[in-house]
Amino acid sequence: MADRSPSTSDDDASDIRIDGSGGRPLGVHIATRLFGLGIVVFIGYLTRPLWHGFVYGTLYSPGLLVFGGGTALAAVALWLAPPFDSETTSEYSVGRVLREAENPVDVLLGLQGSPGRKIRLLVTAVVVLGAVSVLVSVPAGMFEQRTLAQQTMADATEVDEFPQANPDNPRVVPRQVADITTRGSVSYRQHRLGTSDIARTEEGSLAWSYAIQPDGFRNTLIEHQRGVLVTDMTRMDDRQIAVYEEDFVYGEGMLLHRSADWNLKKTDYFAKYDDDAVEFSHDGRPYMYYPKTGHEWHLTPFPHTTPTWDGGALVHPDGTIEHLSPEEARSNAILDGQRLYPLTITRDEMGSLGYRNGIINQLPVVGAHEGEIEIARLPSGADNAQPFVIDLEGQQMSYVTAMEPYGEDTRGLDEVWFADADTGEYRYFGTGDETLTGPERAMGIARSADSRTNWGENFVVTEPVPVTIDGDLWWHIKVTPIDFTDVTRNVFVNADTGRTIEIRDDDAVRSFIRGAVTEDDLDPVDGDDGDRDIVYYVLITDGDGNVIERIPVERGQDATIVGPSDERARDNATATTIGSRPS
Structure with missing residues (x-):
């Protein structure tokens, strides 16, 4: 019996070429691959919004340009390149290759021969490009922050006093209250x-x-x-x-x-x-x-x-x-x-100000942190985020950002920045040697001003918003029930003195912001004083702003504040008043 040649073996039924070239001329190979690439590009163009983030990032992010752009170029180059070893694989049938391969799984997955070598090269390129992109991203990110800080400072104007808020447009209703009450009022x-x-x-x-x-x-x-x-x-x-x-x-x-x-x-x-x-x-x-x-x-x-x-x-x-x-x-x-103007750009510009004195100045170990500021942190439950959107005089919307000195334990304000919502132009107020109360401390003062309220279980203070009144900065805080179905009162905390005003009436809020508030404009502070004709309260606070004593003063009654006998207590105690009107 004559020997059976390879061409007449049992494997003839599965005589499928492993490599895609099949001895085709190079021109035909490239033309075929270009046609396939054109189909991919055409489908990508039709669905281009899906890939917008990747494409935009590749064009405008140094790290992603290295990784994404490099990976795309490597993939296209390997796709168009001719087969690396077509002569050794094109003469074999699938059955024979599977028998002789060291790892048949690689054959079935296309990881053997020319396709396998190309995939391995692409994976290697991706790993190398990923490492390079990280090395590029770190300095690029630092220089981005530095340049953005320089641009922001160059275009900003320092002011001697705070711009006046629009008294006709106070932010009385917090977002959560608006969401809950509005959704409860419509039916779709x-x-x-x-x-x-x-x-x-x-x-x-x-x-x-x-x-x-x-x-x-x-x-x-x-x-x-x-x-x-x-x-x-x-x-x-x-x-x-x-x-x-x-x-x-x-x-x-x-x-x-x-x-x-x-x-x-x-x-x-x-x-x-x-x-x-x-x-x-x-x-x-x-x-x-x-x-x-x-x-x-x-x-x-x-x-x-x-x-x-x-x-x-x-x-x-x-x-x-x-x-x-x-x-x-x-x-x-x-x-x-x-x-x-985009809020996201304002947030980026404000976040970059920590780099305004240089990259080295803000580094964790070697940096001196001289003049370094950061966006003031808001406590949990604030239900707000910076920059705050408020209305200034003349119906000019502004983005306000409160900045605090660098440091884990600092919460006082160092600067307050105002961005024009129409133009993106900046004004900022620097406190100099004086540090103003930040939003976290202001919320604490608002709670301590009324120790009779069951905070956390029945009511919460929420959404601190900066308001500028007659050249002073106040924190406008709202008191709401825990289900956020109402605003029971508005609390204003002076960022300079810590003085606290509680108001219930919408018109009184406007009068207060206008600077024309009187005793009759103010609502009573919560308390157990019955039907007494309380005009205002005197709050005795310690150096941390905690209320030591709360003294009601009736209409027609004179109040004389006598300092404590102890010298240390005298230095640490502060007397403030809370206006009131009888119910």
Whole structure:
């Protein structure tokens, strides 16, 4: 019997080439691979909003440029490269290769021969590029913070006194109270209220605004955003809720190509949309505005980028998206009075100020930390985040950031920064040798001013917001029940003296911020004084601000404050008053 040749073996039925070349000319191989790459690029282009974060990061992040860009180039180069060892593998059938291979699993996974070598090379490239990207990211991040701090300080103006707050637009209603009470006042079966944000109403007051967006998977695929809802944040009594219903072609809570996010990235790919939408109304129609962030490269002394304001996108209900430059956004009649500058850039700029005296100055071990500041920390339960959004005189929205000296145990304020929400221009007030009370201590003072309230179980203090009154900084804190269904009173703590004022009436809050508060403008402080005609309370506090004694003073009664006999107690005790009006 004649010997059977390899070409007539039992393996003929599985005679499938392992390597993809098959002896094709190099030109045909590259043309085929380019066609496959073109298909991938075409699909990627159609779905480009899905890859926006990676592509944008690769273009404007030094670390990701090394890793992502290098990986993409390596993958394309290996894909287009001809097979490394096609002559040794193309003559074998699958059955024979599986028998002779040291690791048959590698054959089935394509890790043997030319494909296997290419995959191993790609994995090696990814590991090396990952390590290099980390080495690049560390200095690039430091130089980014340094450059951003220098730019912020160069464009900022130091002021001698705090700008006056707008007394007509105090932040009386905290976010959680607004969310709970507003959702309890509306009824939608296929929609829900989205994340709350701050906008200006057509009447000029500040409000919490919401997108009325589809709820449930089926509805996110089919239904449209129904419009926007705004609820006044400047008063608790007779609070107005306005609904502007009109279906958005592209909106919030709508999936994929129907969403506003998808179409923003589709129409302006080289911008970031890190801020939440500002939902508002103009002439009775709902709109949404998305601040846009860009980046610019700095090649010296080490390649890095810094964020810049690239304007914003105005989304109309009919699907029109206007991409506006900063100048166009400020001059747009529909956006008049709304906040335009990105909060995320403000947060980045404020966070970079720790580097304003150099990179070495802020390093953990060798740094002197001279003049170093950081964003003041808020205690748990504050239900707030910096920068704070407040309204200044002339209906000028501003982002306020309280800065404290560097250090684990420092909580007093060192500087207070104000960013114009229209332009991003900065003003800041430096305390010099005097340190002001920070938000954490202010919340403690607000609790200690009323030791009779069952804090934590029935009531909480929440959402400290800085308010400037007659050149002084006050912390405006709200007292709410633990279910956040109401605001029982407003507490103002003077950041300089620690003086505490408690007010229940919306109009009295406005009078106090206006600087025209009198005894009759103030509500009574909680206590067990019955029907006594209490005008004000004298609070005796120690050096830490803890209330030692609470003395009620009736109408017509004179109060003389006599210092304690003990010299040390005299140095540490402070007398303050809390205004009151009889019930």
